[in-house]
Amino acid sequence: METAIRLGLTLGQIGAVMVAVLLTVALLTLLERKVLGWMQDRMGPMEVGPYGILQPVADGLKLFFKEDIIPAGANKLMFSMAPILSLVPALIGFAVIPFGPDWTVDVQGVDFKPFVITDINIGVLYILAFASIGAYGIILGGWSSNSKYSLLGGLRSAAQLISYELNVGLSIVGVLLLSSSLSLVTITNAQAGGFWNWYFFAWGSFPQAIAFMVFIISSVAETNRTPFDLPEAESELVAGFFTEYSGMRFAFFFLAEYGNMILVSCVATVLFFGGWHAPFEFLQGPESLHGLTGIAWFAIKVATFLFLFFWVRATLPRLRYDQLMRFGWKVLLPIALGNIVVTAIVEYIFPS
Amino acid sequence: METFVFFYFASIIVVTAGLVVALKNPVYSALALLVMFFHVAGLFVTLHAEFLAIIQILVYAGAILVLYLFVVMLLNLKREEHFHSQLIVGLFLGCVLFAEAVLLVLKGETTLGNNLAASAAPIELTRGNTESIGELLYSTYLFPFEVASLILLVAMVGAVILTKKGILEVKS
Numbered sequence: 001m002e003t004a005i006r007l008g009l010t011l012g013q014i015g016a017v018m019v020a021v022l023l024t025v026a027l028l029t030l031l032e033r034k035v036l037g038w039m040q041d042r043m044g045p046m047e048v049g050p051y052g053i054l055q056p057v058a059d060g061l062k063l064f065f066k067e068d069i070i071p072a073g074a075n076k077l078m079f080s081m082a083p084i085l086s087l088v089p090a091l092i093g094f095a096v097i098p099f100g101p102d103w104t105v106d107v108q109g110v111d112f113k114p115f116v117i118t119d120i121n122i123g124v125l126y127i128l129a130f131a132s133i134g135a136y137g138i139i140l141g142g143w144s145s146n147s148k149y150s151l152l153g154g155l156r157s158a159a160q161l162i163s164y165e166l167n168v169g170l171s172i173v174g175v176l177l178l179s180s181s182l183s184l185v186t187i188t189n190a191q192a193g194g195f196w197n198w199y200f201f202a203w204g205s206f207p208q209a210i211a212f213m214v215f216i217i218s219s220v221a222e223t224n225r226t227p228f229d230l231p232e233a234e235s236e237l238v239a240g241f242f243t244e245y246s247g248m249r250f251a252f253f254f255l256a257e258y259g260n261m262i263l264v265s266c267v268a269t270v271l272f273f274g275g276w277h278a279p280f281e282f283l284q285g286p287e288s289l290h291g292l293t294g295i296a297w298f299a300i301k302v303a304t305f306l307f308l309f310f311w312v313r314a315t316l317p318r319l320r321y322d323q324l325m326r327f328g329w330k331v332l333l334p335i336a337l338g339n340i341v342v343t344a345i346v347e348y349i350f351p352s
Numbered sequence: 353m354e355t356f357v358f359f360y361f362a363s364i365i366v367v368t369a370g371l372v373v374a375l376k377n378p379v380y381s382a383l384a385l386l387v388m389f390f391h392v393a394g395l396f397v398t399l400h401a402e403f404l405a406i407i408q409i410l411v412y413a414g415a416i417l418v419l420y421l422f423v424v425m426l427l428n429l430k431r432e433e434h435f436h437s438q439l440i441v442g443l444f445l446g447c448v449l450f451a452e453a454v455l456l457v458l459k460g461e462t463t464l465g466n467n468l469a470a471s472a473a474p475i476e477l478t479r480g481n482t483e484s485i486g487e488l489l490y491s492t493y494l495f496p497f498e499v500a501s502l503i504l505l506v507a508m509v510g511a512v513i514l515t516k517k518g519i520l521e522v523k524s
């Protein structure tokens with residue numbers, strides 16, 4: 001009985017998070033086009049529904065009913081598996097993100113945490129591990145399509161993901177040193193009390209602002225967004241690794257890219273900007289309302305990062321391949337390593 | 353239940369490990385290896401070694417195997433053909449390893465079994481898995497740890513020199 005309740009609660013929670021994430025993805029596809037439109041002095045999509053708000057529905061229906069083509073000479077098994085291999089790691093990471101306060105509710109004798117699916121003690125490593133698994137979908141999709149554009153896109157993507165994964169991992173180490181924990185719930189709780197306690201500012205210790213810059217730049221590269229979208233550079237490679245994909249398989253790659261964007265924004269919020277904590281205590285409201293205000297603050301911070309992604313896309317031109325590699329290995333990596341050394345020394349002299 | 357889980361992981365590991373060497377297409381071999389890494393990680397989780405499990409996925413599946421695939425795609429091998437010349441060497445090595453395994457199993461009933469039973473007794477964990485590993489690495493096993501990092505550094509310098517050498521020769 002206890003197992004049944006636990007299973008039901010967890011499945012319900014997973015369902016709720018997945019629905020929320022997929023709805024956000026649908027909203028993002030519209031918002032991205034709107035924001036890009038406004039930044040380029042256009043209106044964006046306006047035809048479907050008032051101000052084009054039904055555009056995601058129309059896009060979804062179109063992709064759903066589109067013919068599913070497998071190119072001649074393609075490896076059918078790998079071709080069908082690749083979109084799934086890239087979508088699952090993008091969604092699985094949300095399992096350890098704390099969306100609200102660290103409450104424990106007692107549901108008929110079962111301890112239940114309403115705002116985090118599972119609080120494992122290696123949450124940060126879990127997210128890093130599954131982010132790196134996402135590379136398989138892209139590489140295999142590029143390889144199995146039997147097309148030179150796809151193959152080139154897949155190769156570029158593999159090199160890029162491996163190089164920038166390292167920077168993401170190293171930029172997080174500073175935060176881990178300050179919080180001395182790998183659990184995202186513990187890291188969030190350590191940042192309570194006001195914005196000066198967020199690890200971006202880290203009052204009384206070494207601020208992680210530099211680490212945050214490295215993290216956000218590497219994250220843009222890891223999600224294959226402009227200005228690091230070489231794997232799918234449309235002016236050189238048609239559409240990179242998903243050139244040959246159409247219909248729902250294409251939609252899966254699309255969902256994976258946007259899912260990764262949301263995941264990265266959530267991780268940045270939790271690690272550097274206090275998760276669900278408000279910038280000032282009084283903005284959090286009374287204790288009983290922390291669940292509501294917590295989720296609201298979390299959503300506001302995540303939305304800010306998502307806007308940053310769009311803003312960067314509208315502003316910056318794409319890097320060349322050698323520039324990308326040089327920037328990753330010779331600029332970002334030394335900065336991230338230096339941050340670890342300085343943070344460790346400061347933390348040793350002034351332990352928090 | 354525990355036995356069932358162990359045998360599930362163990363059997364999948366054995367089967368996929370066999371497939372890695374048996375499959376003709378190198379990409380399929382790499383994927384079999386990927387499945388194997390995940391099941392080894394699962395085995396670590398059943399032993400309450402979560403840190404090792406996630407490192408297994410992060411390092412082996414996430415970094416090393418991706419590089420394998422990268423090389424395979426660069427070479428664009430459809431089939432690996434030159435296994436056959438290694439048949440005799442492979443057979444010899446296989447026999448030696450098999451004999452070793454049999455010897456270990458036979459011996460295990462006397463001395464090794466007792467040692468294993470002693471070390472498998474539940475250890476009272478006062479802190480998390482990650483902290484325990486960190487403390488062991490930086491106290492008891494500090495010297496081997498430093499030696500390993502030095503070897504890695506030498507390997508890295510070697511790789512840099514090998515690539516530099518080619519560039520210099522072309523120039524001169």
